[in-house]
Amino acid sequence: MRVKSLSKEKRSILILILIVAILTSLFLFLGLTGKNINYFFPRRLRKVLAVFLASYCVGYSSVSFQTITNNKILTPSIIGLDSLYLFLQTIIVFFFGNAGVSKLTGLPNYLLSIGLMVLCSFFLFFGMFKGNSKNLYFMVLAGTIFGGLFSGLASFMQVLMDPNEFSLVQGKMFASFNQMNTDLLSISIVIVAVIAFLARRDFSKLNALGLGQAQAISLGVPYRRTVFRTLMYIAILTAVSTALVGPITFLGILVVSIARNLVSTYRHEIRVPIAVLLGALALLGGLLFVERILHHSTQISVVINFIGGCYFIYLVLKEGKS
Amino acid sequence: MIKTRGLSKVYGNKKVVDDISITLPKNKLIAFVGSNGAGKSTLLSLIGRTLDRSSGDCYIDEKEVKDWNSRELAKRLSILSQTNHLNIRLTVHELVQFGRFPYSQGRLTKEDEKKVSEAISYMGMDALKDRYLDELSGGQRQMAYIAMLLAQDTEYVFLDEPLNNLDMKHSVQIMKILTKMVKELGKTVMVVIHDINFVSCYADYIIAMKDGEIVANGPSDEVMKPQMLEKVFGMEIKVEQFGGNNICLYYT
Numbered sequence: 001m002r003v004k005s006l007s008k009e010k011r012s013i014l015i016l017i018l019i020v021a022i023l024t025s026l027f028l029f030l031g032l033t034g035k036n037i038n039y040f041f042p043r044r045l046r047k048v049l050a051v052f053l054a055s056y057c058v059g060y061s062s063v064s065f066q067t068i069t070n071n072k073i074l075t076p077s078i079i080g081l082d083s084l085y086l087f088l089q090t091i092i093v094f095f096f097g098n099a100g101v102s103k104l105t106g107l108p109n110y111l112l113s114i115g116l117m118v119l120c121s122f123f124l125f126f127g128m129f130k131g132n133s134k135n136l137y138f139m140v141l142a143g144t145i146f147g148g149l150f151s152g153l154a155s156f157m158q159v160l161m162d163p164n165e166f167s168l169v170q171g172k173m174f175a176s177f178n179q180m181n182t183d184l185l186s187i188s189i190v191i192v193a194v195i196a197f198l199a200r201r202d203f204s205k206l207n208a209l210g211l212g213q214a215q216a217i218s219l220g221v222p223y224r225r226t227v228f229r230t231l232m233y234i235a236i237l238t239a240v241s242t243a244l245v246g247p248i249t250f251l252g253i254l255v256v257s258i259a260r261n262l263v264s265t266y267r268h269e270i271r272v273p274i275a276v277l278l279g280a281l282a283l284l285g286g287l288l289f290v291e292r293i294l295h296h297s298t299q300i301s302v303v304i305n306f307i308g309g310c311y312f313i314y315l316v317l318k319e320g321k322s
Numbered sequence: 323m324i325k326t327r328g329l330s331k332v333y334g335n336k337k338v339v340d341d342i343s344i345t346l347p348k349n350k351l352i353a354f355v356g357s358n359g360a361g362k363s364t365l366l367s368l369i370g371r372t373l374d375r376s377s378g379d380c381y382i383d384e385k386e387v388k389d390w391n392s393r394e395l396a397k398r399l400s401i402l403s404q405t406n407h408l409n410i411r412l413t414v415h416e417l418v419q420f421g422r423f424p425y426s427q428g429r430l431t432k433e434d435e436k437k438v439s440e441a442i443s444y445m446g447m448d449a450l451k452d453r454y455l456d457e458l459s460g461g462q463r464q465m466a467y468i469a470m471l472l473a474q475d476t477e478y479v480f481l482d483e484p485l486n487n488l489d490m491k492h493s494v495q496i497m498k499i500l501t502k503m504v505k506e507l508g509k510t511v512m513v514v515i516h517d518i519n520f521v522s523c524y525a526d527y528i529i530a531m532k533d534g535e536i537v538a539n540g541p542s543d544e545v546m547k548p549q550m551l552e553k554v555f556g557m558e559i560k561v562e563q564f565g566g567n568n569i570c571l572y573y574t
Binding site for chain 1: 367
């Protein structure tokens with residue numbers, strides 16, 4: 001039984017790798033000719049890399065967030081991490097203005113945003129987690145309210161803004177794989193690789209956390225430290241993916257639920273890769289659909305949000321019945 | 323040995339566990355009794371470190387719980403909490419494997435696997451080992467959790483209302499196994515039980531609580547007296563000898 005289920009998990013991963021590989025090569029090579037290869041190929045390659053980075057960020061964050069909250073429907077977007085990011089961007093544009101922003105594009109802005117984001121989440125999580133009676137649900141609730149506060153403040157500032165400045169912010173409000181900075185791509189790869197390496201070491205602890213807080217503590221998992229660390233990884237990854245391609249946490253609920261339906265294992269060594277591969281599949285498929293069939297007439301987030309929304313309704317109906 | 327000094331838990335301004343200093347005997351089946359809200363489960367969770375205390379000290383083998391490395395402590399002390407709602411699907415075997423987590427951090431050795439199958443056999447669950455937990459009855463699921471505790475192989479075992487919602491057969495089965503864990507494996511088992519007659523028939527030592535304080539503690543025979551029980555539960559309870567056991571009659 002055990003051997004059989006293991007091979008089923010491996011088979012699912014292999015099939016997903018195969019599909020993602022096919023989509024990747026379609027995306028890379030479709031319509032390439034000797035003439036345009038020098039123009040298109042590097043651009044497409046960058047997009048594919050960004051897709052994989054974003055998939056990892058979303059896949060890991062969603063799976064681990066559901067484990068630490070012990071909940072099947074929550075995703076990190078509930079604690080308002082991407083609203084926090086947009087809020088910070090709005091503040092930067094609001095206070096530094098058009099002139100300041102020209103100095104603040106690219107790498108400095110990126111590092112500043114990620115730094116601020118990590119700092120803010122650190123205080124948010126730390127403050128929520130320090131008290132005796134406070135628990136994770138308190139933090140999630142507070143995060144939801146803070147998320148609302150951030151997006152409210154952000155839209156307030158956007159109303160007051162100069163329209164030219166607003167268009168700068170607006171560019172960051174939607175997921176896009178078209179306007180990416182190559183400098184950001186390489187540093188993002190480094191950051192994500194480091195986090196992925198660190199996060200990998202906590203997988204066995206996350207597995208035990210699946211049994212619930214009390215049981216995990218009984219098994220010797222340092223609960224607070226592990227949860228806090230995981231939340232920080234999630235904050236950093238959300239910052240990286242949002243800075244790189246815009247808010248894409250909406251992808252989370254989709255990949256994590258399909259991953260659970262594909263293989264019903266508790267092991268993060270399997271669940272995270274499957275969620276990441278599903279994310280890459282959805283993003284590549286969505287990009288191909290938007291670029292080739294809809295001819296850029298809409299945003300990829302619209303396509304994925306539509307599919308994700310339908311799936312979410314299906315999920316709620318199904319959970320309600322059982 | 324487990325020792326507490328001035329252990330308290332406060333919610334708002336309500337003291338749920340109030341300044342408890344106690345030394346628990348070793349190698350005994352210790353039962354915590356008392357009405358709902360007396361603070362039994364809270365005290366158990368405080369000592370079992372799944373709940374943060376408000377004040378006081380708690381020593382496991384002469385060492386303050388806070389000074390223990392969490393992984394090392396998990397080899398000495400295990401606790402089974404009351405609600406065990408799972409969001410993940412696990413087979414019995416996979417659940418019991420988690421018992422070896424403090425030793426191998428998820429990478430099980432041959433020795434670990436041996437302990438896992440021993441624990442499953444000890445609970446008589448070999449036939450159910452590949453079944454998913456959500457396919458089992460409440461009693462079988464509780465047995466699987468106890469198998470996990472067995473695999474964890476700690477000297478101190480805490481169980482918070484293990485008989486909750488179980489039928490008579492499973493309740494007796496579980497109490498017999500807990501007794502065996504004390505007698506055969508030399509463990510110290512601490513358990514919260516509501517059914518006073520199970521306590522009377524199986525426990526070696528009783529700690530009776532009321533309003534966050536300990537009102538009586540001592541060997542079973544000493545606590546199982548009508549005047550003691552009236553003090554603990556605030557109702558008249560007759561105690562009769564029946565087949566060598568003290569049986570409490572309180573139904574009418």
